[in-house]
Amino acid sequence: MRKHIERDSIFQSVWLIGGPKQKLFVGKSDFQNSNGSVNAPVFDPWKEKHWDLHRRIGNKWELITSQTPGKLEPAQVSKAVLDFAQKYGDFFDPDGGENIASYLAYLRHGGSRYNRFWVQEWEDIRQALALIEEGKEYLLMDVNWSGLRAELPSLNLKLQQFTVPEMRKKRSGSSKWAVGILPTCLAGFIWILIARDVLDGVTYKPCVGFENCGREVPSTTPMGKSTKYCSERCKQREKYRKRLS
Numbered sequence: 212m213r214k215h216i217e218r219d220s221i222f223q224s225v226w227l228i229g230g231p232k233q234k235l236f237v238g239k240s241d242f243q244n245s246n247g248s249v250n251a252p253v254f255d256p257w258k259e260k261h262w263d264l265h266r267r268i269g270n271k272w273e274l275i276t277s278q279t280p281g282k283l284e285p286a287q288v289s290k291a292v293l294d295f296a297q298k299y300g301d302f303f304d305p306d307g308g309e310n311i312a313s314y315l316a317y318l319r320h321g322g323s324r325y326n327r328f329w330v331q332e333w334e335d336i337r338q339a340l341a342l343i344e345e346g347k348e349y350l351l352m353d354v355n356w357s358g359l360r361a362e363l364p365s366l367n368l369k370l371q372q373f374t375v376p377e378m379r380k381k382r383s384g385s386s387k388w389a390v391g392i393l394p395t396c397l398a399g400f401i402w403i404l405i406a407r408d409v410l411d412g413v414t415y416k417p418c419v420g421f422e423n424c425g426r427e428v429p430s431t432t433p434m435g436k437s438t439k440y441c442s443e444r445c446k447q448r449e450k451y452r453k454r455l456s
């Protein structure tokens with residue numbers, strides 16, 4: 212069990228400053244307007260405060276792979292990609308939701324490179340979370356740690372691949388500027404959350420409404436706050452429950 216550390220955002224090593232707006236994958240007919248254009252729903256992990264998203268995705272993948280020990284069948288991978296895209300959108304392209312159908316079609320014709328990227332990313336996330344859980348997060352931190360460890364995900368490489376730096380004021384009205392990290396895609400958002408766990412010692416506990424939402428809350432949010440609820444919905448539900456009791 213790792214130590215719970217309260218920190219103001221000003222002292223955070225990893226300053227997450229935004230998230231991608233994810234277009235979700237939907238069947239073409241579901242959301243078609245009269246003019247034929249498709250109005251896809253959007254998942255906004257920043258606005259919806261999904262600070263536990265990496266852990267939810269890690270758990271989900273763990274579940275999928277544990278059901279089928281050994282190699283996953285292409286059809287299982289397709290289903291996993293589709294389920295994911297309906298809930299979270301595309302891993303690597305916020306606007307890519309509508310393209311997913313074509314990735315799946317590729318797969319039916321002998322396998323898509325793109326789907327392999329998804330599987331690799333899920334696998335890397337699962338592995339990173341397992342290492343953190345075991346207290347071996349240092350293995351994620353050095354690209355040149357050891358030739359033998361080349362198969363482990365590297366936080367540096369992930370951040371270089373999926374995020375960009377941006378200068379911002381630390382607080383509105385403040386004159387102090389700092390360099391924050393902005394994800395360019397969902398994978399970037401996930402890896403910044405993982406970097407927070409590693410560098411800032413962020414830990415998680417179940418949301419007060421866990422029975423309903425299945426979500427966790429971090430020891431400190433990217434804004435440096437602590438919270439008991441994953442969302443406004445859980446907060447309201449709990450208020451209502453208290454009023455009744």
Ligand SMILES: [Zn+2]
Nearest residue numbers: 418424441445
């Ligand atoms: Zn909740």
